[in-house]
Ligand SMILES: NC(=O)c1ccc[n+]([C@@H]2O[C@H](COP(=O)([O-])OP(=O)(O)OC[C@H]3O[C@@H](n4cnc5c(N)ncnc54)[C@H](O)[C@@H]3O)[C@@H](O)[C@H]2O)c1
């Protein structure tokens with residue numbers, strides 16, 4: 001039985017802790033707030049982030065990271081991207097020297113423009129072979145309801161990838177291994193921005209043609225960036241690319257798509273943030289870092305640029321649409 005620590009008790013950390021426990025792993029979660037840890041530990045439910053899901057009684061929780069990390073062979077990092085560096089600084093000393101670190105976050109750090117695995121290696125000093133990422137069409141609520149899905153676990157060390165795969169494989173959750181960490185991380189971070197764009201289109205009142213066009217052209221720009229950074233195009237054509245992009249861009253459960261929809265229907269950034277109710281829509285910050293990353297590699301990402309300008313430069317959604325459609329005509 002693998003001993004796992006899940007650091008972060010939001011909706012995905014909680015749903016993934018259930019998956020690990022259902023797969024037979026021994027799981028302790030870390031929560032920032034006492035009330036959340038208590039609700040998981042005593043009532044087997046995360047009332048704040050995943051209400052209505054009964055967690056296996058084997059899932060324990062604490063606000064003490066040392067308790068969660070004690071003896072953990074697998075350390076799952078489930079806090080939002082922009083909070084990872086600061087938290088990791090506090091956890092590094094408590095992480096076992098040979099533990100495998102698995103990132104669940106889908107974002108690019110602002111300022112440094114680093115992917116999460118790079119942040120993890122830099123802060124903890126871990127060799128990249130110990131660091132993996134999990135990404136795919138994985139809406140937490142559907143997984144908590146045990147609806148079947150697949151995912152990708154990417155790690156440069158294939159033995160560790162297989163260990164991580166075994167630790168979370170259940171009758172409803174099917175993990176595939178991969179060695180392309182860059183592709184999985186770029187797919188996961190960038191699709192949130194494209195989901196914001198799809199939400200904006202839906203919020204304005206556009207239908208499926210518009211959304212399908214954004215998904216498809218979104219995939220083209222994600223693939224351009226991924227390949228420039230060294231990713232394999234086949235990763236972006238797989239679960240961590242197309243799979244996640246389609247799920248996130250199409251589902252009303254996606255916080256990014258919903259956020260975009262609020263902006264598209266005329267809401268302000270502040271009102272959309274308020275409606276998100278403390279839940280993270282990673283694309284809102286990552287659109288800026290992804291845009292800067294793309295610029296530094298001379299990669300064109302017009303949709304990402306438009307989302308950044310709507311979110312952070314006051315461009316209206318109708319004006320963003322006009323500027324996208326007014327671009328020079330070219331071949332596909
Ligand atoms: N929810 C999903 O369906 C889903 C699926 C796949 C991946 N993800 C990714 O997983 C990551 C976590 O998302 P989530 O859905 O669990 O988020 P969430 O908004 O549901 O919860 C965020 C959690 O992080 C904690 N948190 C927020 N700021 C923090 C800080 N500064 N320090 C420590 N903890 C902090 C919150 O208290 C909460 O426990 C994100 O990168 C997201 O993109 C989410």
Ligand SMILES: O=P(O)(O)OC[C@H](O)CO
Nearest residue numbers: 136137138139254255256
């Ligand atoms: O709710 P979102 O928009 O953060 O998306 C959730 C997951 O990343 C889907 O795989």
